[in-house]
Amino acid sequence: MKKPFLLLALAGVVAFPVCAQGTISAKQSEVMNKLLAVYAQKAKVEFKEEKGRGTASDKPFTAEDGRKFYLVRRTWQSGDFTCSGCHTEDPKKEGKHIKTKLPIKPLAPSANPERFVDANIVEANFTAHCMDLHERDCTAYEKGNLITYLKSVK
Numbered sequence: 001m002k003k004p005f006l007l008l009a010l011a012g013v014v015a016f017p018v019c020a021q022g023t024i025s026a027k028q029s030e031v032m033n034k035l036l037a038v039y040a041q042k043a044k045v046e047f048k049e050e051k052g053r054g055t056a057s058d059k060p061f062t063a064e065d066g067r068k069f070y071l072v073r074r075t076w077q078s079g080d081f082t083c084s085g086c087h088t089e090d091p092k093k094e095g096k097h098i099k100t101k102l103p104i105k106p107l108a109p110s111a112n113p114e115r116f117v118d119a120n121i122v123e124a125n126f127t128a129h130c131m132d133l134h135e136r137d138c139t140a141y142e143k144g145n146l147i148t149y150l151k152s153v154k
């Protein structure tokens with residue numbers, strides 16, 4: 001009779017951190033890792049093709065460069081824009097659209113289980129927001145760094 005009890009106790013210990021806030025689900029990890037692999041491949045090609053453009057690189061992705069990119073300020077259409085302008089400096093927090101003032105659920109996967117569960121949605125938003133902010137799509141290197149950063153936010 002002791003064994004089922006022990007198993008139940010163990011299941012509780014194992015299951016709790018999986019459900020707890022501040023963790024990334026298996027699905028989110030899968031989507032993010034897939035995107036990172038695609039971006040790593042693309043970054044190599046971009047680096048070869050766009051050498052000198054300044055935004056392509058074949059360096060490994062880092063959370064630090066991702067955070068820098070997230071905070072970089074662009075003055076455009078007489079406004080100051082950053083990713084963090086809408087998504088807040090702490091991506092675990094709820095954001096607010098700078099124009100519509102509507103709330104935006106947290107961007108960090110650890111704070112929002114609905115983020116990074118569909119690679120197509122991520123790509124569509126990435127491209128749209130990069131166009132808004134930088135008037136071009138972001139490079140695979142920039143996207144890879146950003147995902148590496150958001151993945152590291154606990």
Ligand code: HEC
Pocket residue numbers: 070081082083084085086087097098099104105114115116117118121122125126129130133146
């Ligand atoms: C003008 C406001 C605004 C700015 C600036 C902005 N975003 Fe967004 N972002 C949004 C909104 C609104 C959504 C969708 C919210 C939702 O689905 O709840 C979103 C969603 C996303 C998502 C979708 C993630 C997912 O899987 O759901 C990504 C990725 C993203 N933004 C990246 C960026 C990046 C990178 C930048 C900077 C280059 C940026 N955003 C700047 C408003 C903004």
